[in-house]
Amino acid sequence: MRMSSFLKKDGIGYLFLSPWIVGMLAFTIVPVAASLYLSFTDYEMFDSPVWNGTYNYVQIFTNDKQFWESLRVTLTYVFLGVPLELAFALLIALMLNKGLSGLRLYRALYYVPSLFGGSVAVALLWRQLFGAEGMVNGFLAYFGIEGISWIATPETALYTIIIMKVWQFGSPMIIFLAGLQQIPNDLYEAASIDGAGKVSQFLRVTVPLLTPIIFFNLIMQIISAFQAFTPAYIVSGGTGGPLNSTLFYTLYLYQKGFISFQMGYASALAWILLIMISIFTAIAFLSSKKWVHYEK
Amino acid sequence: MNKLLKKSVFIGMSALLAASVSACSGTTAGSSEKAVSSGSAQEKVTIRFAWWGGQARQKLYDDMIADFEKKHPNIKVEQEFSDFDPYWQKLATQAAGGNAPDVLSMHLTRYMDYANRKQLLPLDDYIQSKAIDMSGFDSKIIDIGKVNAKTIMVSIGNSSKGFFFNSDLFKKYNIEPPKFDITWDEFSQKAAELKKAVNKDGFYFIDDQSGITDTFGYFLRQRGKDLYTNDGKLGFTKEDMTAYQQYWDQLRKAGLVPPAALTAEYKGKQQPESMLVKGVTASAFAAGNQMKIFQMYMKDPLDIVRLPSDPKGKPGEDIGGVFLSISSKSKHPKEAAEFINYWINDADGGKMFKDEMGIIQNKRISEIIQPLRVPADVKVADYQNKITPYVNVPVTPPAGNADISKLFSTASEAIAFGKKSIEQAVNEFFDESAKVLK
Numbered sequence: 001m002r003m004s005s006f007l008k009k010d011g012i013g014y015l016f017l018s019p020w021i022v023g024m025l026a027f028t029i030v031p032v033a034a035s036l037y038l039s040f041t042d043y044e045m046f047d048s049p050v051w052n053g054t055y056n057y058v059q060i061f062t063n064d065k066q067f068w069e070s071l072r073v074t075l076t077y078v079f080l081g082v083p084l085e086l087a088f089a090l091l092i093a094l095m096l097n098k099g100l101s102g103l104r105l106y107r108a109l110y111y112v113p114s115l116f117g118g119s120v121a122v123a124l125l126w127r128q129l130f131g132a133e134g135m136v137n138g139f140l141a142y143f144g145i146e147g148i149s150w151i152a153t154p155e156t157a158l159y160t161i162i163i164m165k166v167w168q169f170g171s172p173m174i175i176f177l178a179g180l181q182q183i184p185n186d187l188y189e190a191a192s193i194d195g196a197g198k199v200s201q202f203l204r205v206t207v208p209l210l211t212p213i214i215f216f217n218l219i220m221q222i223i224s225a226f227q228a229f230t231p232a233y234i235v236s237g238g239t240g241g242p243l244n245s246t247l248f249y250t251l252y253l254y255q256k257g258f259i260s261f262q263m264g265y266a267s268a269l270a271w272i273l274l275i276m277i278s279i280f281t282a283i284a285f286l287s288s289k290k291w292v293h294y295e296k
Numbered sequence: 297m298n299k300l301l302k303k304s305v306f307i308g309m310s311a312l313l314a315a316s317v318s319a320c321s322g323t324t325a326g327s328s329e330k331a332v333s334s335g336s337a338q339e340k341v342t343i344r345f346a347w348w349g350g351q352a353r354q355k356l357y358d359d360m361i362a363d364f365e366k367k368h369p370n371i372k373v374e375q376e377f378s379d380f381d382p383y384w385q386k387l388a389t390q391a392a393g394g395n396a397p398d399v400l401s402m403h404l405t406r407y408m409d410y411a412n413r414k415q416l417l418p419l420d421d422y423i424q425s426k427a428i429d430m431s432g433f434d435s436k437i438i439d440i441g442k443v444n445a446k447t448i449m450v451s452i453g454n455s456s457k458g459f460f461f462n463s464d465l466f467k468k469y470n471i472e473p474p475k476f477d478i479t480w481d482e483f484s485q486k487a488a489e490l491k492k493a494v495n496k497d498g499f500y501f502i503d504d505q506s507g508i509t510d511t512f513g514y515f516l517r518q519r520g521k522d523l524y525t526n527d528g529k530l531g532f533t534k535e536d537m538t539a540y541q542q543y544w545d546q547l548r549k550a551g552l553v554p555p556a557a558l559t560a561e562y563k564g565k566q567q568p569e570s571m572l573v574k575g576v577t578a579s580a581f582a583a584g585n586q587m588k589i590f591q592m593y594m595k596d597p598l599d600i601v602r603l604p605s606d607p608k609g610k611p612g613e614d615i616g617g618v619f620l621s622i623s624s625k626s627k628h629p630k631e632a633a634e635f636i637n638y639w640i641n642d643a644d645g646g647k648m649f650k651d652e653m654g655i656i657q658n659k660r661i662s663e664i665i666q667p668l669r670v671p672a673d674v675k676v677a678d679y680q681n682k683i684t685p686y687v688n689v690p691v692t693p694p695a696g697n698a699d700i701s702k703l704f705s706t707a708s709e710a711i712a713f714g715k716k717s718i719e720q721a722v723n724e725f726f727d728e729s730a731k732v733l734k
Contacts, residue, residue, distance in 0.1 A: 044695070045392045046413035063731065132561055152560035154713060237564025238381065239702075242556070243709045258385050259698045261409065263392075 035267040043264035056268035067269070069244050070252035073158060077248065078225040078280075081165040086217055089169035090210075093176035094202075107177065114170025122164065123234030127151055130160045151235055154245040161231045161246060172217040179213035180206070211292040219284055226277050229254070249273055339370065341631045344397035346376040348383035356652065360645050364638045371631050391415050396623040398632040402449045404440070404616050408692045416448040417622040422633040423447060429641050432658035439689050441619055450636055453653030454617030455584030455676065456683055457510065458600040459483075462578050465596065469493035476601045476682075480543065483604040487552040490578055502579045503562065503571045504553040506544035507708030509701045511581055514603050514612035515540050517688055528694030530729055534722050541711055541718045548712060556712035568593045583616050584680055585654040588672035598672075600679045602686075611686035618653035655680045696732040703728050 014021070039056060041049035060067050092110055096103055116122045129135050130150035137147035150156045183206065191201050207214075232240065232248040240247030240255070253273070257266030347357065354377065361373045376397055378386060384406060390396045396415065410416050422428040428450060430438055441449040459474065466473040471493055474486055487501035505511040513523050515536075522531040547553045554562075554576065562571055567586060571577040573593045582590070587598055605612055620639060622632045638645055646661035651673045656662045662677070669677060693700075707725040710716040716724070 044413070045388055046410075046415055065728070132558065149557045149561045152557040152563075154715070239563060239705075241563060241706075241709065242560035243713060243715065244706065255702075258388060259702075260696070261388065 035270060038264050039267035039271050041264045043262075043267070045261040045263050049264060052264070056265050057272075059265070060268060060272065066244065066247065066252055070240070070247045070249045073240075073245070073247055074226060074228075074249040076158060077162060077165070077228060078222060081162045082218070082221045082225050084162070085166045085169050085221060086172055086214065088166050089172040089217070090176050090214075092169065093173045093180055094206075096173075096177055097180045107174070111170035111174060114168045116168070120230060120234055122168075123231050126160060126164050126231070127235050152242055154243040157236070157242060157245045161235060164231055165225065165228070172221060175213055175217055176210070179210050183209045208293045209295065212294055215284070215288050215292045219281060222280055222284065223277055226273065226280075340372060341370060341628050342372045342374060343399060343626075343628050343631050343635060344374045344376055345399040345635065346383070346387060346397040347401040348378060348380045350379070353377075353652065356648060360639075360648050363642075363644055363648070364635065367638070367642075368631075368634060371634065373635065391623070394625050396625055398623055398626040398628055399635055400621050400623060402619040402621045404619075404690060405693075405697070407449060407619065407621070408443070408697070409695060410621070411443040411448050411692075412695060415624055416443075417624045417626065417629055418446040418448060419450065419622065419633070419636075420447050422629075427630070427633045428637045430658075432641075432660040434657065434659075434684065436684070436687060436689065437615075437657045440615060440617075443692060449619035449621040450640060451617050451619050451657045452639055452649075453585065453651060453655060454615050454657055455586075455654035455680060456613050456615045456687060457514070457581050457603055458584050458587075458676075458679055459603050460572070460580050460582055460587060460590065460598045460600050462572070462594075462596045463599040465490070465494070465578050473599060474601050478601060478604050479607050480604045484543075484547055484550075484552065487547065488550065491550075491552055494578075498576065500554045500571070500577050501547075501552045502577050502581070504544060504548060504556075504559045504708070504712065505581060506541055506548075506553075506712065507559075507705035508581075509704050511603070512537075512540055512704070513614060513690075514605075517612040517614070518606040518609035520610055522688075522691045523700075524691050524693055524697075526691060529733055530700075530726075531691065534726060537722050537725065538718055541708065541722065544708075545711060545718060556709060556714075559712065560709070583654065584676040585651060587676050588670055591672045600675060602683060611688070613683050613686040613688060614690045615687050616654070617657075651677070694733060699732045700729055703732070 038049055040051060040053060042052045042055070043049035096106055096110070100106065113122075131137075132147075132149035132152070134150075136150065140147045148156070150160050187205050187209075188201055191205050196204065227250060228248055229250040232246045232251045233254075236242075236246045236251075238251075240251050249269075250273070253266050253269040256262050256269060345361075347353070354375075357375060357377075361375065365371065365373060376386075377383070383401075387396065387400060388409075391410065391413075402410070402416075407416070419428060423430050430450065433451070437451050437454060438447065440454075441447050441451060459478070461474060463473055469490065471486075471489055474483070478486070491499065491501055509523060516522055516532050519532075519536060521536060525531045544553065548555065553559075554571070558576075562569075562576075567573060567589045570580065570590070572580040572590060580590075581603055584600065587600060590598060603612065620636045622629055622636070626632055639649070640658050641661070643661065643664055646656065646658075646665055647668060650656070650665050650668060655673075655677050656665065666677075703725055707716075707721040710721045710724075711718055
């Protein structure tokens with residue numbers, strides 16, 4: 001009778017969950033497991049996969065220049081783009097938190113770029129802005145500076161994409177703003193009575209109380225930055241050029257899978273990406289004990 | 297079981313059932329639907345036809361398919377289409393899932409990926425029985441559609457690359473336009489002559505070809521070689537590649553082709569946004585069927601001659617084009633063959649289709665549509681006829697072709713940006729290629 005008591009207690013719940021469970025199994029768990037298996041095979045898309053052990057992984061780490069190039073591009077993007085974006089988002093949130101009139105309007109306006117997120121339209125716009133005859137150079141021309149084609153020069157192409165990332169600061173900004181409004185005003189009053197200036201109020205009151213929010217934003221942005229694909233794909237026309245300078249990791253993975261048809265190899269690349277993201281997330285979590293303060 | 301449980305099981309099950317039924321109804325409409333067509337007792341068959349292109353083409357294909365369905369009331373044709381790049385992504389995924397469309401459009405740069413992996417149905421029986429009638433085709437054109445002596449695709453239009461140039465520009469500056477047979481030396485002299493006459497910053501003779509494997513293929517065939525050997529190895533030596541890179545490097549340094557950054561900026565842009573249309577260059581190497589597209593966006597008339605060649609060498613011409621194939625997994629190969637036959641042999645269809653995908657190779661249909669051709673197509677059809685004797689049947693590229701093309705263009709970029717010497721870039725290209733072509 002144990003079975004029926006289980007059914008009585010939890011069965012109905014699982015029954016109602018079943019559409020979700022089925023979807024989760026069919027569209028997430030099974031494909032993820034399959035890709036793990038495929039990463040240990042030689043799978044050329046139309047042929048059946050052939051088991052080849054760790055060959056793909058060994059090749060990737062020992063015999064693949066483009067892997068290291070794409071890794072360098074993505075890490076630059078993450079470690080430059082994310083801190084800049086968060087700093088910018090915090091700065092704007094602080095300004096908006098001053099109780100400006102029309103706060104809601106500004107909040108909406110600043111959020112708009114994030115709505116376009118990784119959209120194709122924005123990437124196309126970027127291609128135009130930073131082109132040889134784009135608006136950026138048009139602006140520089142006022143000062144008599146002759147600009148280069150920023151998206152087509154290997155030294156600058158990646159940085160135009162990082163600027164795009166910083167520009168899309170809206171969603172961390174909204175979260176910062178919410179966090180700022182949670183900080184009780186009496187703390188600032190107490191601090192100012194104790195003689196703390198604006199800077200020291202910011203460093204000793206605002207930042208510590210905001211650390212859980214900073215932490216949350218950091219994790220979210222690191223994960224999404226590792227997975228960035230659209231900007232590079234559109235800005236470079238799918239090539240990762242010029243000279244592989246915008247060959248993002250995901251773009252390289254995509255090229256291996258859908259242009260070279262090496263699905264086994266691409267699956268291995270995907271798993272390496274997953275492990276990399278996990279490691280950086282874990283580092284952030286472990287370090288958080290040192291710098292994130294939760295109000296008791 | 298108590299009452300409540302029973303009831304909720306019932307509700308849950310019916311909800312699931314409803315969900316699965318509604319999910320199914322979406323797919324049954326899409327897959328082969330079997331209905332009895334009015335008037336005939338024949339089973340109605342649905343075939344799927346996949347192609348790439350935009351809205352203008354969709355309108356054309358709608359009309360042709362309506363005509364086909366009228367003439368073949370037992371067949372219904374469903375279209376699947378997208379732009380060129382997504383087309384191949386979708387097709388690859390479908391083929392891997394065993395769900396490729398019955399009739400699919402093929403391209404000379406891609407067919408080997410599918411043919412080598414047995415995704416395309418051999419059509420020889422249909423051709424023999426004239427179910428697909430190819431009697432109006434040049435045998436050379438039929439041969440291009442063969443892999444391992446089996447025909448796996450049928451041409452619906454071919455064109456070879458030509459050297460397009462803005463003929464008004466030559467007239468305006470009183471310079472004699474390029475001859476029909478121009479050598480590489482004459483080509484660079486002509487480039488210098490025009491550049492000097494125009495004397496304008498930011499004006500170049502032609503876009504940089506040093507990273508384009510297609511053009512390199514011409515150069516190699518003139519030397520009696522090719523990009524690949526028949527067994528899928530590189531068909532050229534370091535000396536060949538060095539000579540080719542040196543040629544373009546000289547033109548680049550002389551300001552006759554654009555600097556690296558400009559080339560990178562225009563990469564991947566379509567004809568309306570191309571250097572030729574924007575007046576950045578005076579000429580281009582492009583497939584003949586693109587002339588009318590260029591002309592749609594530029595006023596100055598273009599003329600077409602052969603790509604530069606080596607006076608002591610062999611002809612370098614190959615041919616590009618669009619083909620139709622039948623998936624080896626198709627459940628209705630007979631109907632698919634009827635559809636292909638309509639596309640290449642029906643006079644009404646031909647009058648609509650014209651040279652949409654390059655010059656029509658069925659001589660019978662080509663004569664019928666001659667009066668309907670636009671001036672650009674008349675020029676190109678004439679050009680294509682003139683060079684057909686020179687055309688080589690291209691070597692089937694190996695499966696790693698896409699990687700090799702990328703390595704080649706990266707090597708050229710490294711040279712153009714001054715990051716590597718020609719020698720370094722060529723050596724590196726050969727090292728990396730060896731990893732791809734095992």
